[in-house]
Every structure is written in C-alpha cells, then in structure tokens.
Amino acid sequence: MTKSPVWLSERVQWIGALDPDMRSFDIILKTPNGTTYNAYAVRGSDGVAVVDTVKAECADQFFERLEAVARYDEIKVIILNHLEPDHTGALPELMRRAPQAKLYISQSAQLMIKALLNQQDVEFTSVGTGDTISLGDRTLKFLHTPYLHWPDTQCTYLEEECILFSGDVFGCHFCDERLFNDKVGDFRFAFEYYYAHIMRPFREHVINALQLIEPLPINIIAPTHGPILRDKPTSYIQRYRDLSGQGLQSEVNADEKTLLIFYISAYGSTTQMARMIRDGAEQVAGVRASLYDMEGGDSDLFVDLVEDADGILIGSPTINGDAVKPAWDLVSSFAKINVKGKLAGAFGSFGWSGEAVRMLEDRMRGLKMRLPLDGVRIKLIPSLDELEQCRKYGQEAGEHLMGVNAPRVIDMATLLASRKELIN
Amino acid sequence: MPKYNITFADIKTTVAVPRGTRIVEVAEKIGASIPFGCKENDCGDCMVDVLEGAANLSVPSPLEIDLLKQKFAKPNNRLACQAMVLGDVTVKPA
Ligand SMILES: Cc1cc2nc3c(=O)[nH]c(=O)nc-3n(C[C@H](O)[C@H](O)[C@H](O)COP(=O)(O)O)c2cc1C
Ligand SMILES: [Fe+2]
Ligand SMILES: [Fe+2]
Numbered sequence: 001m002t003k004s005p006v007w008l009s010e011r012v013q014w015i016g017a018l019d020p021d022m023r024s025f026d027i028i029l030k031t032p033n034g035t036t037y038n039a040y041a042v043r044g045s046d047g048v049a050v051v052d053t054v055k056a057e058c059a060d061q062f063f064e065r066l067e068a069v070a071r072y073d074e075i076k077v078i079i080l081n082h083l084e085p086d087h088t089g090a091l092p093e094l095m096r097r098a099p100q101a102k103l104y105i106s107q108s109a110q111l112m113i114k115a116l117l118n119q120q121d122v123e124f125t126s127v128g129t130g131d132t133i134s135l136g137d138r139t140l141k142f143l144h145t146p147y148l149h150w151p152d153t154q155c156t157y158l159e160e161e162c163i164l165f166s167g168d169v170f171g172c173h174f175c176d177e178r179l180f181n182d183k184v185g186d187f188r189f190a191f192e193y194y195y196a197h198i199m200r201p202f203r204e205h206v207i208n209a210l211q212l213i214e215p216l217p218i219n220i221i222a223p224t225h226g227p228i229l230r231d232k233p234t235s236y237i238q239r240y241r242d243l244s245g246q247g248l249q250s251e252v253n254a255d256e257k258t259l260l261i262f263y264i265s266a267y268g269s270t271t272q273m274a275r276m277i278r279d280g281a282e283q284v285a286g287v288r289a290s291l292y293d294m295e296g297g298d299s300d301l302f303v304d305l306v307e308d309a310d311g312i313l314i315g316s317p318t319i320n321g322d323a324v325k326p327a328w329d330l331v332s333s334f335a336k337i338n339v340k341g342k343l344a345g346a347f348g349s350f351g352w353s354g355e356a357v358r359m360l361e362d363r364m365r366g367l368k369m370r371l372p373l374d375g376v377r378i379k380l381i382p383s384l385d386e387l388e389q390c391r392k393y394g395q396e397a398g399e400h401l402m403g404v405n406a407p408r409v410i411d412m413a414t415l416l417a418s419r420k421e422l423i424n
Numbered sequence: 425m426p427k428y429n430i431t432f433a434d435i436k437t438t439v440a441v442p443r444g445t446r447i448v449e450v451a452e453k454i455g456a457s458i459p460f461g462c463k464e465n466d467c468g469d470c471m472v473d474v475l476e477g478a479a480n481l482s483v484p485s486p487l488e489i490d491l492l493k494q495k496f497a498k499p500n501n502r503l504a505c506q507a508m509v510l511g512d513v514t515v516k517p518a
Contacts, residue, residue: 107494111466111494340459341457341459370457372435372454372455372456373455400455403434407436407438409438410438410439410440411427411440412440412442415454
C-alpha cells in the first residue's frame with residue numbers, strides 16, 4: 001500500500017488513513033469492508049489547514065501523508081469537525097509537531113475538548129455558522145451542525161472550491177483505496193446502514209443541518225469515513241433529505257396526536273386491558289389511538305411507527321418476574337430513533353408479583369420519555385371495575401397527550417411510595 | 425421538614441416537595457416535559473423558565489452561571505438539575 005496523499009483539487013489533498021481490517025465500530029456497527037479515517041489538507045497562499053485527523057492507531061499513515069503535503073511549520077490551522085477519538089487520536093501528536101497551529105472547534109465542542117485531551121490549558125477558537133478563516137486565497141467557512149452524531153459536530157466549507165468537509169455526515173464505513181465514489185466498489189449499503197445507525201436517532205438535527213447545507217454550491221463532499229463524494233455529490237444530500245423525511249404521508253391531521261398501544265398476552269388479560277385503554281384514549285378529542293399485538297410483528301417494523309408517534313404505551317404480562325422479550329426488544333429498538341420527550345406508559349396483567357409494568361416504566365423514563373401516569377397493573381383476569389380503571393387510564397393518557405389534563409396536586413411522598421410498590 | 429409547592433405549568437401539575445428537592449428529581453417522576461440529559465450541570469438540556477418564585481430557588485453556583493451563559497440563557501432561566509426548591513415556585517420548559 002503506497003502511503004501517498006491523494007489530490008481532490010488543486011489545493012486540497014486527502015491525508016487520511018485506511019483501516020481495511022476493522023470489523024466492528026463503536027460496538028454497534030458491523031464493518032465488513034473496514035473503514036477509512038479521512039483527513040484533509042488545504043493549502044492557501046497564507047498557510048495550510050489540516051481538517052480532522054485520524055484514530056491513534058493509524059497515526060503513522062496520517063503523518064506520512066501529511067509530510068508529503070506540507071512542512072509542519074506551514075500548518076496554520078487545525079480544524080476539528082468532530083472530537084470523537086477516531087478523528088482526534090492523532091491530534092496531540094500533531095499539536096506537538098505543529099505547535100504554532102491554531103485549533104478551531106465548534107461552540108459545543110468547548111465543553112468536551114478538555115476532557116478529551118485531559119489538559120486544562122488547551123488554546124482554541126470556537127466557531128459557529130458563518131464564521132470564516134482565511135488562508136489568503138482560500139477561505140474556510142463553518143456550519144454549526146450539532147448532534148450529527150455528537151453534540152460537538154460541525155461541517156467546514158471551502159468556499160473557492162465548493163468542497164464540504166462534512167465530518168461523519170454523509171460518511172460510511174467502507175474502505176477502498178480507490179477513494180472516490182465513482183471508482184470504489186458498491187458502497188451504497190454502507191451509506192444507508194451508517195445513516196440508519198448513526199444519524200437516524202438525530203433526525204431533527206439532520207433536517208436542521210440540511211437546511212444549512214442545501215443552499216451551498218457543492219463540487220465535492222469530503223466526509224471523515226468512506227468514499228469521497230465527487231460524482232453527483234448532491235444526490236447524497238438528497239438521500240439524507242429522503243431518509244430524514246417520512247415514508248408514506250401521514251393521514252393524521254395537524255391538530256391530532258397519535259397514541260400507539262403495543263401489547264402482548266398469553267391468556268388474553270393484557271389484551272383486554274389494551275382494548276379498554278384504547279377506548280378510553282379515543283374519548284379524548286384529537287387522539288388517534290391504535291393497537292398493535294407484538295406477537296404478530298417485530299420491533300424492526302414497529303420502530304418506524306414509534307419514530308412518528310406522539311405517545312407510546314406498552315402492555316406486558318409479568319412472566320418469571322419480568323416483562324416479556326418482545327416488549328424489551330421494542331424498547332431496545334428505541335435507541336435507533338429519538339424518543340426523548342414522547343409520552344409513554346406501561347400496563348399489564350400479572351399473577352402474584354407483577355414486576356413488568358414498573359420495569360418497563362423505569363426503562364422508558366431512563367430513555368427520557370415522559371411518563372406522567374403510573375401504569376395500570378391488574379391481578380389475573382380483569383374485573384369490570386378493573387376494566388373501568390383501564391379505560392380511565394387510557395383517557396388520562398389521552399388528556400396528557402393533548403395537554404388537556406385536569407390540574408392536579410401530588411405529594412412527593414406518594415410519588416415515592418408508588419415507586420416502592422415495585423419492591424413488595 | 426417543611427414542604428413547598430413546585431408547579432409544572434406545562435402539565436398543570438403541582439407537587440408538594442421537601443425543602444431542598446432539586447427540580448429535575450420531581451420533573452422526571454411526574455413526566456413533565458422538561459428535557460434532561462446529564463443531570464450534572466454539563467449539557468444544559470434541562471433549562472427551565474422560572475415563571476414565579478425565582479427567589480425561592482437556591483442561588484446558582486458559579487458553574488451553573490457559566491453554563492447558563494454558554495447556553496445564552498435569559499435572566500429567568502435555571503437548570504432543573506441544579507436549582508433546589510426553597511419555597512413555592514412555578515416552572516416550565518425553556
Ligand atoms: C410461565 C409463567 C410465568 C409467570 N411468572 C409470573 C411472575 O413471575 N410474576 C407474576 O406476577 N405473574 C407471573 N405469571 C402470571 C401471569 O403474569 C398472569 O397469568 C397474567 O394474568 C397473564 O396475563 P395475560 O393473560 O395477558 O397473558 C406467570 C405466568 C406464566 C405462564
Ligand atoms: Fe463519530
Ligand atoms: Fe467517525
């Protein structure tokens with residue numbers, strides 16, 4: 001493997017690293033083709049900018065390519081689009097070799113950089129959308145694109161050449177030394193997979209970022225992983241638009257809210273509860289409630305529904321002291337999307353101990369969902385009174401969803417007591 | 425221990441809490457729509473608007489003041505993970 005830099009344009013070179021043997025990334029991603037850590041050097045009449053670095057283990061490749069492009073004392077600027085160690089591993093060494101270079105990071109990265117470098121006196125300049133730095137005849141402009149996929153992430157745009165250094169955005173784990181999208185093997189699945197697992201949880205932030213990116217004339221998108229997108233670069237932006245949008249149009253009106261009720265039941269008791277809860281919720285104007293039996297579907301399908309829903313209730317019986325696996329699978333799948341602030345609740349029938357409901361509630365509270373009500377737990381087969389309790393629970397959940405709940409006064413002591421119920 | 429009322433205006437819920445309770449502890453339990461992240465004065469996600477009774481919250485620490493500044497907070501903003509209830513107060517998500 002030759003370790004020479006690769007030209008993107010007259011003034012821009014790829015100085016990244018190839019990591020063909022990597023097979024899993026950040027624990028959650030499979031990487032059958034390995035990955036690349038893309039870093040770039042931009043030469044202006046007044047000095048050189050280094051955009052991002054590479055993982056520590058690959059630093060040798062990066063420095064070898066960098067040395068073929070510039071002398072260390074020519075480096076005026078180091079831009080970090082993202083502080084994750086796969087792009088900042090070589091940074092401490094680069095700062096040692098080019099001590100005069102000034103560090104540019106996003107505003108939100110300020111809170112992280114000290115913890116990353118474990119050094120109190122790091123000097124840096126924080127930048128936001130519209131800020132620019134000049135390299136003489138080349139200008140770098142910043143776009144604040146937080147949470148793609150860390151709070152600190154940003155993109156950097158080289159104005160004179162219309163090159164977008166996009167960080168992890170538009171990236172994918174695909175290692176191919178031919179480097180450009182019109183030369184490498186078929187990497188489409190890797191692009192989609194990367195979006196689904198890394199960007200999708202931040203859908204709103206993707207949409208905000210696209211608003212900044214779409215108006216820019218783009219010749220090349222230069223992400224930090226995978227192929228450099230120089231052939232039809234805007235089609236990749238359009239793909240992010242599509243992926244961050246909805247599939248089929250929603251038939252729910254703007255003044256309505258959706259409540260999805262997922263349940264599973266061995267003997268039918270939790271099913272009866274689910275139906276009554278739905279009836280209760282439907283009594284509230286504006287609520288569109290729907291029922292899904294988890295036995296007949298799987299979380300990969302349901303998670304798409306949850307992403308668009310306003311509220312989610314999950315019903316599970318207690319089996320061997322726990323909620324059942326399909327319920328946990330559903331809740332686990334929430335990590336792929338953003339559920340923060342969605343209304344949530346749990347319910348279920350039980351025989352003697354009935355742990356399932358509180359366990360599901362605690363887990364969803366941990367995911368920062370909003371649980372204004374204690375869920376209903378019914379011992380064995382629901383009586384008429386107990387079914388009425390379910391209906392009322394559904395109605396109250398609906399009222400909270402629509403923001404029309406009656407004002408209420410609660411004592412903290414009873415809140416804590418209802419939590420303790422879990423233990424006995 | 426004296427109790428005070430904290431009202432979450434967005435969900436029309438009032439909770440009587442012991443003096444010194446942090447806002448976030450209650451908010452999470454009753455499902456108020458205050459977002460929260462780290463709960464330790466780092467992310468700033470849990471910023472609230474204090475609608476009434478700002479003087480009934482513990483005074484902000486220098487660290488909270490720093491973070492509020494970084495987040496371009498308004499004068500009536502506080503972090504729910506930091507502010508402790510010392511009297512009746514009404515809040516909503518910022
Ligand atoms: C294999 C098995 C294990 C169970 N374990 C528990 C348990 O640990 N705690 C409990 O409260 N109920 C337990 N139950 C009782 C069920 O929760 C109870 O029958 C419930 O009413 C079933 O609701 P369903 O009709 O919605 O399936 C168990 C039932 C079965 C079949
Ligand atoms: Fe990353
Ligand atoms: Fe990365």
